[in-house]
Amino acid sequence: MSDDLHARMQRLAADPPPPTGVPSVAVMNRVRKVRRRRAAGVAVLATAAVAAVVAIAGNLNDVDSQPPVLGPPTTPSQSATPSPYSVKITLKPVVNGRTVSMTISGSGTVLLPIAEGGELPGQNLMALGQGSAYTWGDGSDLFSSFSDGAECAKAKTPFHGTGSIPPDTHTYPAAGTYTYTYRARFCGVKPDATASVQVTIS
Numbered sequence: 001m002s003d004d005l006h007a008r009m010q011r012l013a014a015d016p017p018p019p020t021g022v023p024s025v026a027v028m029n030r031v032r033k034v035r036r037r038r039a040a041g042v043a044v045l046a047t048a049a050v051a052a053v054v055a056i057a058g059n060l061n062d063v064d065s066q067p068p069v070l071g072p073p074t075t076p077s078q079s080a081t082p083s084p085y086s087v088k089i090t091l092k093p094v095v096n097g098r099t100v101s102m103t104i105s106g107s108g109t110v111l112l113p114i115a116e117g118g119e120l121p122g123q124n125l126m127a128l129g130q131g132s133a134y135t136w137g138d139g140s141d142l143f144s145s146f147s148d149g150a151e152c153a154k155a156k157t158p159f160h161g162t163g164s165i166p167p168d169t170h171t172y173p174a175a176g177t178y179t180y181t182y183r184a185r186f187c188g189v190k191p192d193a194t195a196s197v198q199v200t201i202s
Helices: 003-014 025-060
Strands: 086-096 099-111 131-135 142-146 160-170 178-185 194-199
Touching: 025 194, 086 178, 099 178, 099 194
Parallel strands: none
Antiparallel strands: 086 099, 099 160, 131 142, 131 178, 178 194
């Protein structure tokens, strides 16, 4: 290779000549095709990302999934403490023909009522009642009589015991089975003490 040709080759390698013309139509078509492929690829990636987000959200609603904790767990409510005051009423009917004698007794814990500036004596539990109501179950008039609660307003001394009241009698108009119901009120006892018993007249 001559020295002149060698010098030309070195100049071309060191400083290539700039392009002298615009890209051909074939080159432009290839560029457009590559751009369309890139855009399609981006769209596919975006669709896949949306699908992944939807799948994750769906899994959170699955039965076995655990949703994120957004705050401290709530403390379960505690049931109310039962009252220490209650009375159990016992009814014992004695049938003689169509006439019934009903014996009423009770046992339990109440507060001693305060009457005329002092507590009533804690001897007979049923005598500490603040009224009662009962029905014989045959359509006869309902008996009901209760105090205004003044004797219980300042009651504070507990009393535990038993007691009874004199039997009450009633004559039924015809044979049949009737339900006798009795309700009594005591200081500190809520709701009222209640009991029922069936009476059979033959």
